[in-house]
Amino acid sequence: EWTMAEFRKTKIAEIREQVGDARVICGLSGGVDSAVAAVLIHEAIGDQLTCVFVDHGLMRLGEAEQVVSLFRGHYNIPLVHKDVSALFLGGLAGVTDPEAKRKFIGKTFIDVFEAEAKQVGGADFLAQGTLYPDVIESVSFTGGPSVTIKSHHNVGGLPERMNMKLVEPLRELFKDEVRALGRELGLPDVFVGRHPFPGPGLAIRIPGEVTREKCDILRKADAVYLEEIRNAGLYDAIWQAFAVLLPVRTVGVMGDFRTYDSVCALRAVTSTDGMTADIYPFDAHFLSRVATRIVNEVKGINRVVYDYTSKPPGTIEWE
Numbered sequence: 001e002w003t004m005a006e007f008r009k010t011k012i013a014e015i016r017e018q019v020g021d022a023r024v025i026c027g028l029s030g031g032v033d034s035a036v037a038a039v040l041i042h043e044a045i046g047d048q049l050t051c052v053f054v055d056h057g058l059m060r061l062g063e064a065e066q067v068v069s070l071f072r073g074h075y076n077i078p079l080v081h082k083d084v085s086a087l088f089l090g091g092l093a094g095v096t097d098p099e100a101k102r103k104f105i106g107k108t109f110i111d112v113f114e115a116e117a118k119q120v121g122g123a124d125f126l127a128q129g130t131l132y133p134d135v136i137e138s139v140s141f142t143g144g145p146s147v148t149i150k151s152h153h154n155v156g157g158l159p160e161r162m163n164m165k166l167v168e169p170l171r172e173l174f175k176d177e178v179r180a181l182g183r184e185l186g187l188p189d190v191f192v193g194r195h196p197f198p199g200p201g202l203a204i205r206i207p208g209e210v211t212r213e214k215c216d217i218l219r220k221a222d223a224v225y226l227e228e229i230r231n232a233g234l235y236d237a238i239w240q241a242f243a244v245l246l247p248v249r250t251v252g253v254m255g256d257f258r259t260y261d262s263v264c265a266l267r268a269v270t271s272t273d274g275m276t277a278d279i280y281p282f283d284a285h286f287l288s289r290v291a292t293r294i295v296n297e298v299k300g301i302n303r304v305v306y307d308y309t310s311k312p313p314g315t316i317e318w319e
């Protein structure tokens with residue numbers, strides 16, 4: 001990987017040049033991109049960087065703990081862990097429109113960072129793990145009219161209302177290149193190989209209103225699904241797999257009782273950059289095992305369906 005070694009050197013020089021002796025604040029999302037950006041920037045400017053893990057309450061099961069231990073334990077990079085789930089979930093109450101959710105979450109992230117930047121004595125720069133596909137998809141849909149499909153929360157419109165300048169060292173990279181850079185920087189394989197996770201988190205996997213209770217239900221279903229995928233040895237063959245909690249209740253029967261609970265949809269796709277995707281063709285036994293486990297183990301879900309839509313015409317996330 002001599003090209004990534006070169007990239008690392010060049011970027012480190014660029015970051016130093018851009019930032020000078022100013023302070024930088026970096027938001028960690030739990031994903032690979034922001035982690036790689038943070039480690040790279042830390043290598044460039046050391047303790048001029050403050051990493052903030054904004055825990056919006058929309059993370060997957062165990063995710064917050066994993067990020068905190070990676071940074072504090074493995075890298076010894078100081079990390080501020082902010083539990084702002086009440087702020088996020090409070091603001092999401094009653095919000096059902098997908099773009100309204102994204103805009104609120106993006107705006108609230110910036111508010112939290114700005115407050116945190118003041119705390120560290122004034123940061124002039126905000127670092128983000130924005131990738132090339134994020135930049136394109138927020139601008140327009142390739143080949144079509146210039147229409148915003150989704151406002152990715154880490155790009156598109158936000159910088160204008162922000163007092164900080166952006167440091168985005170991964171802007172030219174695709175996902176596989178970010179992973180290669182992560183390995184180059186010594187991130188553990190299990191972390192580098194993780195499926196992408198969107199900035200707005202579980203909020204865009206809960207069509208309709210997002211509540212703490214729904215997040216808890218979805219986290220459990222998602223964990224069961226991913227555990228089965230790992231056990232079957234399929235994790236690395238899949239670009240992204242996750243559960244979606246639908247705002248639909250259906251009738252079922254458990255033992256001698258009627259149930260009236262939510263539907264959970266499972267999604268799994270293969271892709272190289274997230275811009276197009278094919279569904280992952282699980283065998284029926286695998287899916288039925290996951291469905292059975294979810295209905296048995298997750299209170300609040302009594303039906304499981306599989307999403308067979310490729311991208312396009314579907315998008316990977318449901319919102």
Ligand code: XMP
Binds near residue numbers: 134151152275
């Ligand atoms: P879609 O749903 O647009 O997703 O097909 C393409 C890829 O982007 C991820 N995604 C996001 N990532 N902030 C992010 O950092 C976002 O707001 C966001 N929305 C979608 C999605 O998980 C998939 O990998």
